[in-house]
Amino acid sequence: MIKKILNSLKDKPFFRQVFYYIYNLMKDDLYPERFLALETNGYMLGVYRKNSYKLWLRMIRGDFEIREINLVKSIDFNYFIDIGAHIGYYSVAIGTHKKCPVLAFEPNFKNYQSLIKNLEINKIDYVAKNVGLSNESGSAILFGDDGAGSLNKATFATIPDKTSTITLKKLDEFISLIPKNAKVFIKIDVEGNEYNLLQGSIEFIKQVKPVAMLMEISPVWSNGKNPHHESTLTLLKSLNYKVNEISSGSYIFKCMGDTNSVS
Numbered sequence: 001m002i003k004k005i006l007n008s009l010k011d012k013p014f015f016r017q018v019f020y021y022i023y024n025l026m027k028d029d030l031y032p033e034r035f036l037a038l039e040t041n042g043y044m045l046g047v048y049r050k051n052s053y054k055l056w057l058r059m060i061r062g063d064f065e066i067r068e069i070n071l072v073k074s075i076d077f078n079y080f081i082d083i084g085a086h087i088g089y090y091s092v093a094i095g096t097h098k099k100c101p102v103l104a105f106e107p108n109f110k111n112y113q114s115l116i117k118n119l120e121i122n123k124i125d126y127v128a129k130n131v132g133l134s135n136e137s138g139s140a141i142l143f144g145d146d147g148a149g150s151l152n153k154a155t156f157a158t159i160p161d162k163t164s165t166i167t168l169k170k171l172d173e174f175i176s177l178i179p180k181n182a183k184v185f186i187k188i189d190v191e192g193n194e195y196n197l198l199q200g201s202i203e204f205i206k207q208v209k210p211v212a213m214l215m216e217i218s219p220v221w222s223n224g225k226n227p228h229h230e231s232t233l234t235l236l237k238s239l240n241y242k243v244n245e246i247s248s249g250s251y252i253f254k255c256m257g258d259t260n261s262v263s
Contacts, residue, residue: 043122059089132151134199135199137173
């Protein structure tokens, strides 16, 4: 009887919120590596106890960035790249729907651990890298935590207390991971580092020729105008990608043919 009641309630948003509220009160008494996952939209999505749960709770309601998710699902591709993967919301949603391999990048180590677990419990064919992507390799300070981490402190109204040192790579360094003739889609959410990321991705784009990209590019940061907004759009246009804004600050870029125009 109890199992029947729980099954009938599991898809109710209020039940999910109450369930996690109770869990959050008790979590410090539980084993610190405990992983909590719930089913949403036909797949499992979870976080480790040490992660912030707030963004995860929005994701498991089943309507987080649903317009963007459905748009990505409608495009024809067979290989998904998730840059700024967080705990794997897009990687899992798209990987399970398309039944395609996933290449995911996430610089925050706590998020990366949850990302790996989510990919594994959903039996997705994946490669995941605990690195940030930019215009040069090395190391950098990641400001903030959870879903709002950024390499660019200018995106914050006040500088976050939480920082961490992360490894940086260029996307160009990962060309060899992409299977020959793969039809690639790239999702990019890097909180203000879009232009630098693309500067380190030009050879990758030229050789791999992604069919489309979904990218968040905010025209305004917390402390003023994004100085790289127009130059980011211009760079993608020069690589022969058509720009379509699907919501404020969220763009889909579709390849229109030859991507070799930028030297």
